[in-house]
Amino acid sequence: MRSDWAGTYLDGRTAARHPATIRLMREGLEITAAGGTRFWPYQELRQTQGSYAGEEVRLERGGELPETLLIPDAAFLQSLHEAAPHIGPRFHDPRRRSARIKWTIVAAGGVLAATVAIYFWGIPALAVLATPYVPVAWEESVGRSAMAFLAPPERRCGDAELGAAVDGVVRRLTAAGPPSPYTMRVYVVNRPVVNALAAPGGHVVIFRGLLERSGTPEELAGVMAHELQHILRRHTTRAVIQDVGTGLLLMALTGDMTGPLAYGLQTARALGDLRYSRRAEEEADREGLRMMMAARLDPGSMIAFFENIQKEAGAQPEVLTYLSSHPMPAERIARLRAMSATWQGPAEPLLPQADWPALTKRC
Amino acid sequence: MVDGQKSPGRPSFFHKPAPPGAAPPRPVAPPAPAPPTSPPPPASPPPPTPPDYRLAPPPGPSPNGPGAGPLRRPSFHGNGGTLFGIHVVNTLLTLVTLGIYYFWAKTRLRQYLFGQTQIEGDRFAYHGTGRELLLGTLKAVLVFGVPIFVLNVIRDVLDVGVLLKVGAGLISAILLFVFFPIAMVGARRYRLARTSWRGIRFSFRGRVWDMMKIFILGTFLTGVTFGLYYPYFLVARQTFMVSHSYFGSERFSFDGHGRDLFWPYVLAILLTLPTLGLGWVWYVARKRRYFWDHTSFGPARFACSVSGGPLLGLWAVNALLLVLTLGLAWPWVRVRSIHFAFGNLALPGPLDLARIQQDAQRVSAMGEGLSGFFDSGFDLA
Numbered sequence: 001m002r003s004d005w006a007g008t009y010l011d012g013r014t015a016a017r018h019p020a021t022i023r024l025m026r027e028g029l030e031i032t033a034a035g036g037t038r039f040w041p042y043q044e045l046r047q048t049q050g051s052y053a054g055e056e057v058r059l060e061r062g063g064e065l066p067e068t069l070l071i072p073d074a075a076f077l078q079s080l081h082e083a084a085p086h087i088g089p090r091f092h093d094p095r096r097r098s099a100r101i102k103w104t105i106v107a108a109g110g111v112l113a114a115t116v117a118i119y120f121w122g123i124p125a126l127a128v129l130a131t132p133y134v135p136v137a138w139e140e141s142v143g144r145s146a147m148a149f150l151a152p153p154e155r156r157c158g159d160a161e162l163g164a165a166v167d168g169v170v171r172r173l174t175a176a177g178p179p180s181p182y183t184m185r186v187y188v189v190n191r192p193v194v195n196a197l198a199a200p201g202g203h204v205v206i207f208r209g210l211l212e213r214s215g216t217p218e219e220l221a222g223v224m225a226h227e228l229q230h231i232l233r234r235h236t237t238r239a240v241i242q243d244v245g246t247g248l249l250l251m252a253l254t255g256d257m258t259g260p261l262a263y264g265l266q267t268a269r270a271l272g273d274l275r276y277s278r279r280a281e282e283e284a285d286r287e288g289l290r291m292m293m294a295a296r297l298d299p300g301s302m303i304a305f306f307e308n309i310q311k312e313a314g315a316q317p318e319v320l321t322y323l324s325s326h327p328m329p330a331e332r333i334a335r336l337r338a339m340s341a342t343w344q345g346p347a348e349p350l351l352p353q354a355d356w357p358a359l360t361k362r363c
Numbered sequence: 364m365v366d367g368q369k370s371p372g373r374p375s376f377f378h379k380p381a382p383p384g385a386a387p388p389r390p391v392a393p394p395a396p397a398p399p400t401s402p403p404p405p406a407s408p409p410p411p412t413p414p415d416y417r418l419a420p421p422p423g424p425s426p427n428g429p430g431a432g433p434l435r436r437p438s439f440h441g442n443g444g445t446l447f448g449i450h451v452v453n454t455l456l457t458l459v460t461l462g463i464y465y466f467w468a469k470t471r472l473r474q475y476l477f478g479q480t481q482i483e484g485d486r487f488a489y490h491g492t493g494r495e496l497l498l499g500t501l502k503a504v505l506v507f508g509v510p511i512f513v514l515n516v517i518r519d520v521l522d523v524g525v526l527l528k529v530g531a532g533l534i535s536a537i538l539l540f541v542f543f544p545i546a547m548v549g550a551r552r553y554r555l556a557r558t559s560w561r562g563i564r565f566s567f568r569g570r571v572w573d574m575m576k577i578f579i580l581g582t583f584l585t586g587v588t589f590g591l592y593y594p595y596f597l598v599a600r601q602t603f604m605v606s607h608s609y610f611g612s613e614r615f616s617f618d619g620h621g622r623d624l625f626w627p628y629v630l631a632i633l634l635t636l637p638t639l640g641l642g643w644v645w646y647v648a649r650k651r652r653y654f655w656d657h658t659s660f661g662p663a664r665f666a667c668s669v670s671g672g673p674l675l676g677l678w679a680v681n682a683l684l685l686v687l688t689l690g691l692a693w694p695w696v697r698v699r700s701i702h703f704a705f706g707n708l709a710l711p712g713p714l715d716l717a718r719i720q721q722d723a724q725r726v727s728a729m730g731e732g733l734s735g736f737f738d739s740g741f742d743l744a
Contacts (some may be wrong), residue, residue, distance in 0.1 A: 010562030015484070015611065015716040017561060048488060049478045054440050058488065065723055068562045070485075104448040107455045114458040141519040147726075252465070254690065314557045 001082040009033035009070035012062065018255050022071065024083035030058075031069065040069075040088050047122070050074060051092040058075055059294040089146045115253065122276070123245035131238045139237050140201030150197070151205050157363035162188065165351055165359055166206070172350060174230060176295035180232055186224070194309070194319045198227040200236040208363045212323065213312075214305060215357075217350045223301025225288035226326075233287065235280040276326070285332065289339050298347040300341035306333060377428075381523070435663075436711040439702055441479035442694030449475055450694055466500065467493030476701075479556065482710070490564075491557035495682030496631070499553065508543045513537050544574040547604075553606060561716075564723040569607030573594065577603055594628045595621030596652070607659055612722040619657035624650060655708060663712035677703050 001024075007029060009020040020033030028041040040061050050057035050071075050080070057076055060066035074094055081093050166186050174184055182202035194209040204227045206220070214220040230236050278286070292299045310333070312319050451469035455730045472494045477489040514535035518528050537594040544729060546569045582594030598621040605617035627649045634642035655667035684692040 012562045013721045015561045015563050015719045048474070048490075049486065051479075052441075052445050052475065055478055058484065058486075065564065065721055066562070068488075081695075101448070104451055107452045110455045111451060111458065114455065118458065135520070137520040137522070144519075248462070252462060254693070361653055 001079045002075075003079070003083065005071055005073065005076050005079075007057075007076075009071055010068040010070070012065045012067045014053055021279065022069065022076075024079055026084055029069070042084055042090065045090075047091050050077065053097075060240040081343055089148065090221065090356070100251055111253075115249065118249055119246070123249065127238045128247060129235050130241055134234075134237050134241075136201065138201075138321070139182075139225040139234075142240060143199040143201035143203040143236075145203075146199040147187065147203050151189045151203075155189050157188040157208070159362045162359055162362050165217065165354055165356075166220075168351055169204075169217055169224060170204075170228070172295050172297070173221060173225055173291055177232075177291055179197050182231060184228060184231070193321050195314050195321045195325065196223050197325070198226050198230040198236050200240060204228065204231070209363060211360045213309070213319070214360065215308075215352065216301055217356055218297050218301035218347075219305040221297050222292060222299075222305050223287070225291040225302065226284045226340060228282040229287040229291065230276065233280070233283055236285065238280075239276055278327075281326065282332070282335070285336060286339065289336055290312065293343055296346075297350060298345070299336070299343050303333060303336050303340060306336070405409045407556075417502055434482060435714075437480060437482040437708060437710075439480055439698070439705055441698060443692075446475065446694035446697065447691075462588045463497075464493075466705065468498035469493070469496060478707075480701075483560050485558065488559045489557055491553070492558060495553070495557075499549070503546070505543075507538055509523075511538050514538070523744050534551045540578075545571055547600075547703060551604060554661070560610070563611040563719060563721050566609045566723060567604075567607055568609060569603055574600075574603055583602040588639075591625075591629070592609075594624035597621070598624060608721065610660065611719040612720050613661060615658060615660050617654075617655060617658050624653060648674045649670075658709070658710075661713075661715055661718075663714050666709045666711055667707055669707045670708075673703070673707075693730075725742045 003024045004024045005024070007020045007022050009018040010016075011018070011034065018034040023032075024040075026329060028039055029268040040059075044061050045059050046061075048058050048060055049055045053074075055074070057071040057074060059069040059071075060319045061069075077092055077094050080091055081095075082323050087182060096146040143171050170184050170186055174180070184204065186204045186206060188206050188211060190206065191207045192209045194213055196204065196206045196210050198204050204224060208226070210223065211220065214223070214345070233299075289299050289302060292302055309319050309322055313323055373610065444572060453464070453471060456464040457468055470489075470491055473489045473491065474541035477487040514531040514678045517523060517531035548567070548569060550566040552569075555567040558565045577596075577599050581599060583591070584592040585596050598619050601619065602617045605615050608615045627646055631642050648669045651669050652667045655665040658665045679699065680697045684696055
């Protein structure tokens with residue numbers, strides 16, 4: 001063990017560096033510098049640098065504006081621990097560095113495990129817990145701001161007759177169900193995309209591509225019943241909460257507030273990309289089908305529309321948009337079919353006077 | 364002297380309002396502009412922080428003399444691997460504590476980055492604590508976050524009269540506007556006060572109200588002139604930020620003028636379309652050079668040699684690294700940026716370190732009413 005070390009003493013009052021000789025004692029350091037000798041008890045010192053390779057050892061003593069001792073040779077720490085074995089972890093021990101690497105690897109595993117657990121379990125569970133407490137007024141406000149992006153006024157179809165027809169479909173569906181706190185608003189957007197989506201608070205967007213692909217108002221009602229159920233069951237709100245949670249997780253992972261904050265602000269826009277769990281999709285299917293039947297609409301037209309979309313996927317790639325957000329495995333259709341088997345009818349026609357194919361072209 | 368507890372503020376930069384018009388391409392990690400004090404700050408003009416002193420032999424035997432030649436450069440000794448290790452542990456603790464550890468994580472990172480930054484043979488030291496950062500953020504949340512949130516709820520959600528909604532929206536907008544200068548000054552005050560070199564603290568002594576005036580005037584004139592006033596606004600801010608920064612008892616000074624950045628700025632706007640926005644990289648380099656070249660400390664003046672091509676190269680490679688590794692490479696990206704910034708920065712000229720005395724500023728806690736609050740500084744992690 002070496003007991004004498006060379007270093008630099010800073011007095012905390014001037015920018016002068018004083019060369020210093022440091023002697024390791026059992027209870028403290030004896031420092032000879034700036035023409036004097038002083039004794040620093042170990043208990044009064046704190047080490048603020050020197051735990052990483054390439055750093056010099058920095059010891060400070062005193063309050064806000066401390067005196068400082070700099071020792072370039074990190075081996076000093078090892079000698080310090082030998083000179084004063086009772087001092088413990090107050091000072092870094094370079095011999096422990098390999099242990100630190102081990103712990104860092106363990107920590108990396110921990111981060112991975114925690115991330116997976118939070119992402120797949122924590123955030124969804126939190127969203128389920130929180131969703132019932134979100135006030136309807138907030139859902140409406142989130143939905144409204146999303147509409148400004150997803151259905152900008154200049155893109156909405158202004159045709160009054162079409163608007164009245166679509167509203168008629170919604171009214172027929174909602175009138176059959178129990179009263180709900182939402183006022184459903186449907187926006188037909190003039191884009192060729194084959195898709196429909198729901199935003200919290202009672203906003204449904206139908207794109208022209210999908211509208212034109214519906215052969216009857218009943219088929220459109222089927223799609224709409226599914227989307228309305230996403231709103232009524234608050235799947236949309238839950239998805240928004242999950243999105244925000246993911247943003248926070250990202251923030252923790254990157255250690256940066258600004259990027260993920262921007263991500264969070266994007267949430268409203270990203271509503272168009274909301275993904276629901278498979279269970280939520282099944283629930284929307286099931287309840288949507290019940291809604292159809294309660295409204296005395298033939299559930300077969302809902303199934304027929306989904307089947308057509310599925311069939312066209314090969315020949316007409318544009319319908320893939322709908323399929324990508326509404327995965328349609330064969331068992332989904334089979335399940336719907338099994339449910340609709342209980343339907344006895346009779347169906348009451350929807351919009352009997354309307355020339356539906358012509359109407360859908362008016363956007 | 365510095366009274367513990369509250370945080371004084373620190374350097375600046377932080378965010379600059381995006382220039383009207385085109386946003387300069389901003390790669391993930393803007394090259395760390397500032398030397399020491401600010402390895403971590405995000406994009407922005409160079410903070411004047413790094414002083415260095417010397418040349419004049421300190422009283423007493425001074426061992427520092429070796430390279431006291433005229434070219435003094437900051438250097439960075441950290442490496443990406445260690446940074447990555449720190450980040451991993453920080454992340455785990457942040458996740459496990461549901462985010463609370465974030466402030467301590469930030470502090471650890473700064474301690475490492477500052478401690479690896481050297482000029483004139485001495486390292487910088489960061490003295491901030493996670494607790495201060497947490498309190499500072501809580502303060503900002505209480506004074507700005509909560510009121511803005513409540514006002515926005517009144518504006519967007521509650522079913523109240525139109526007049527009330529308009530009023531709430533207006534107050535919320537004003538609060539948000541006022542928040543920027545306060546945050547910039549507060550953060551700079553805190554970070555500078557918590558940074559030292561050779562045991563001497565930096566400090567920032569500008570008043571929030573003066574910054575507010577610069578902001579109000581700058582925003583107004585920038586709007587009225589359709590953005591053309593922006594370079595003047597930028598330089599006014601930089602002047603304020605630099606010329607109220609101190610190392611010990613010695614002040615930094617800045618002698619730039621907005622008209623010098625006016626034409627480069629106009630040129631960048633005009634070239635936005637023809638260069639697909641890449642022209643802004645050259646503007647950013649020009650601005651950074653200009654800011655440093657007009658920053659001086661005593662008789663010594665900074666010299667910056669950043670130019671557009673290498674800066675674009677740095678950003679492009681950094682972006683590529685981040686994309687290819689899904690962001691995991693950020694510690695190495697950060698180190699690259701710091702090396703780049705320091706490699707292009709020098710502080711030639713004499714420094715009279717013997718003259719410098721410790722002169723830390725008292726940093727009050729929350730007391731002293733509103734003005735005390737605004738001037739006490741806080742940092743947003």
